[in-house]
Amino acid sequence: MHPHLFPTITLSLMIVTITLIHCPTYLLADNEQYLTCEAPFNCSNLVNLSYPFWGSNRPNYCGHPSFQLDCSSNSPQINITYMNYRVLEINNSSRTLKVARTNYLDTICPAAFVNTTIDNNLFSYTLGDMYLTLYYNCRTPLAALPNLVFYQFNCSINSSTEFFNYYTQSSQTFLAISNLTGACNYWVNVPVLQSAVPTATTYDALTAAIDSGFMLGWDASNSQCDTCLEAGGLCGSDPTTSSFACHCTNGTFASGCSTASTSKHPFLLS
Template sequence: MEISYPFWGGKRPNYCGHPGYELKCNGDAPELTMMDVSYRVLDINTSSQNVTVARADYWNDYCPDKYINTTLDAALFNYTSTFPNLTLYYDCPSGVRRYPNSFTCSDTNTNISVFYTATGSDAITVTCMDNVTVPIFQSAADDIENGLAGSINLAIAMSLLGEALAGGFGLELVAINNSLCEGCVGSGGQCGYNATSNEFACFCPDMLYPSTCPNNTNTGLCEACVASGGRCDYNWTSNEFTCNCSGIPYAVTCPNNTNTSLCKECVASGGQCGYNGTSNEFACNCSDIPYAITCPNNTNTSLCKACFCRGMLHPSTCPKDAAKVSMYTHLYAPRTSNTSTAAHRFNAPIWR
């Protein structure tokens, strides 16, 4: 059984599905819980967004701890068609035991008589204390009706009951828009859920989008943006793709679209690739200031790193340590006069 959107649970994170469609693994089958009742998921039809489920508390057991009717969460599910109800009557008079469609449940050393019917036409005229209704397929109801109309024994009657309950019934998923998921998958994305906005989300290779991957081009725009040195982004105001180039958004690619050749030259010279928001052009951020393409001398900024010496600018390298200490000690020595030291503080650049 293939489990996909809108279901999640287990190894599928919650953002892979709708919050109301969590599945939990119980033994050999996934289960969903609705209105405090667990249901075994027998089949999932992803194209029609229908599922077949069966009551977990009636799986190979007809004597549950609690008697709870089948009630749907209308915000999440609806019946795929009109299903007849199988009704089980509990704590009935002992006289019903003469019928083949009756059995006994043991409860704290007490035998409780149970009677079941698929259509209501076989209902007895005695009063039972509890009853539970479970939808079943019409074919299962017909089998029970036809079997009870003939001469059957208890074993056959119980077999018909078990087959009807194990066959389950169909549900339609109503909390999702299947067309949104189809559009997302068609654009190269994967269907999911945005827990922040509580809405459908399309997970694309770069980020999540509200419906489809940008321009429905299987992330072709994103690939072009990355190739130009940018990062794929989304404009939530215009609902359009944008290429984030060092903080500046562009429609498709970063300026010059040079496959980051400028950036490679910048990094090779010891700088970091950036962007000049004033001139709308590439910038190479070096140790001192931004440059147009590469750091000065293209020498891995060795000269640049050496010229700043404890706040003093030198043309090439710093003086020897001994001379440097004696020469510039007065710049950092504390003032001893009563004059406020605030006026004499020296803010030296970081010595690189």
């Protein structure tokens, strides 16, 4: 080889080396799932969302099966145990979200009286949450009961003035009233933030407290996700089995990232 070619070859190798060192990881990835899930997504008024959430243009394998967001309205919605909630805030660092029941939006007189329930395998209430208990269609004027703390409110859905409606934040009051056979036709437990408990005994104050939502912590395979992130992967799921999956630059794995080459099958977990 002619001697004057060596400087050119050396320069070319240096350029290639520098390019590889400074080249973003996503440009070196050959896993389609990694490339798709790497970018955060926006949902209505919430931005920069990531695992465990998915929805809109973000595929299900980028999130956890139970964390699909409906982004079609002004506020995102999530379904938890067959009940829809507005998602008011999401904090990935603390793995918490603030939600409020959609059927109580701007009202405390919903069409159906259903208690708030959550999937305890995925969600947990935080220390700042507490329950308000709302009693509907009470035939007994509870004011006649001594030593109980409760407040009366009106519901437009009641066609007869013989019915009364009350709410309380005392568990003792709840047990006392609940044990009165036939006292009230319905009672509903609705979580609220302790800081948002109404200080005024008005319809608007109670509605505002419920609309402000409550906090939930989540566990979407958190420990597996931590392992995946530490290995340089992205947390997700296998849409076929709904199990956790770690999307890495060179493939998708059950946990962590492998340095070995992988099959081109996008969800062949090792």
